[in-house]
Amino acid sequence: MNVSAQTGANKIHRINITPYLFILPAFLFFFIFILLPVLNTFRYSFFDWTGFSDEVFVGIKNYQELLKDQTFLTGLLNNLKFILFFTFLPIIIALVLTALLSRRNLWGRNIFRVSFFLSYVMPMVVVGVVWRWIYNPVFGPLNTSLKSMGLASLAKPWLGDFSLAFIAVGIIATWVQYGYCLTLFMAGVQRIDESLYDAAKVDGANEWYQLLHVTIPGIRSEISVALVTTFIAALRVFDLIFVTTRGGPGSETIVTSLWLYTNAFQINRVGYAAAIAVVQTAIILLISYFLLNRSRGQEEGD
């Protein structure tokens, strides 16, 4: 280090209040509108409160009730089942598409890449409108196509069908998420050393082998980011359900976020809703902590 750098560092060190002044405005927003409310959620969860009545301290009663609440438990189970559609299917599809797109100078490669990401960028409400129409039992493109192919027996009321609604919503989720995973993976592939592929080719490896032994190990950090992000998306899905099924038919597609919203803002069980929020947040933080730590450990183990 030269002399000027030293004095520079010293100057910064001496003015003690400066860093705090730089941070203060951002911190105030964060403190007032996120941190304080987060702490309050925790506090609310120990009270019986309608939002306008007096608060009554009830200890852990809300949490005890959660364990017996069929709607909540169904919702939680649905969140977990959604992981298949939010995480596993999109990642598998994205890996296949990455293999197809990344190793060739295909004509129109960028058109494909850009368009596959479109569904992820769109507001979820638009996605909801599009798919409600696709699934429309009477004149939706899906059923009319099936009928015109002579498969009228397969035409179903999709989102209104007890046995199919969950899968129908899940397919929308996969449709939204795969483009995100693909974009992530395509960026990762660019980092992989070309010589690894050349070496694999010299050994006579086919594309399948290259995908498994060069591409996937090469984008492992991207895969773990995709895992964490899509996991979280599955555990906190709200918009998608709100604009397609609102949890129905029955409680086939109910999720914890929707049950939280219903309790907090429609049936005025604020304390109980807060308990749902605490449990949901705890699960999300635990899973992300676990996944992030694991992937970090793996990378260090290399």
Added chain:
Amino acid sequence: MKIATTKSLSPFYSRILNLIGILAVYFILLIFFITTVVPFLTIAVAGFKTSIELVQGAFTLPKLWLFENYINAWQQAHFNWYFRNSVIVAVPVVVISMILSIMSGYAFALMKFNLNKLLFGIFLLGIMVPQEAYIIPLYYLLVDLGLNDTYFAMILPQIAMSVCFGTFWMRGFFAAMPRDLIDASRVDGCNVWQVLWKVLVPNAWVAISTMCVLFFIWTWNDFMIALVNTSSDTLRTLPLGLAFFQGRHTANVPFISAGATIVALPTIIVYLLFQRQFTRGVTSGTLHGQ
């Protein structure tokens, strides 16, 4: 063209195999292209149809391209308001969050102070917690402040969410900047404030523009904050307006389609214009409580 080589076959056969391979690849890509893009296109076309035409076939073009649905959605169904509201919310969120994130990211990256690590850790919490963790007390806080059902009820929480990520993002970028640049400007007599705005920021536009595009799209697409904290139709943003509009006109699909297209269009335009920033933002391993 670079194609995985098939080993020890006659040139003729390997060429045929390659051709089949390429066709298969295009076939798969096309299927995904069609399932992703065609739904949006058919919705846009459906907006030009009459209800009768729509029932007759999803993939046909209308005989007469009716602008009626679009005009009615824009004027009578208030999508002009919704659009204006989305702009009124998104612009201040992006501008203010950008400035605040640059400032706090700078402090965390390049200044030494006792609480640096602790405070930064608390900021990270803001990236990790989902909206559900604070949406309920946030609603009552805004009611108490008298801000419920105003633009501020959307703008202020969105800034709060954005600056958590922005602080993290700008800190990473500033920390990776060459020290020589900063040192040299200090010699020229710049104070900390001038170093930031005259030296660092002009060299950080790549990171800043990416961050702003992310702020914009998060705010523009937000649903829950707007749903919970506003109730007047006159305040609704595009996504919220569309959700309620869909509820009112469930039977009139061409009308809903026109509304959905109006909501989708700005997003598509912004996405196509700022594709690089989108890709960069998404691929930098961003975790965000969206």
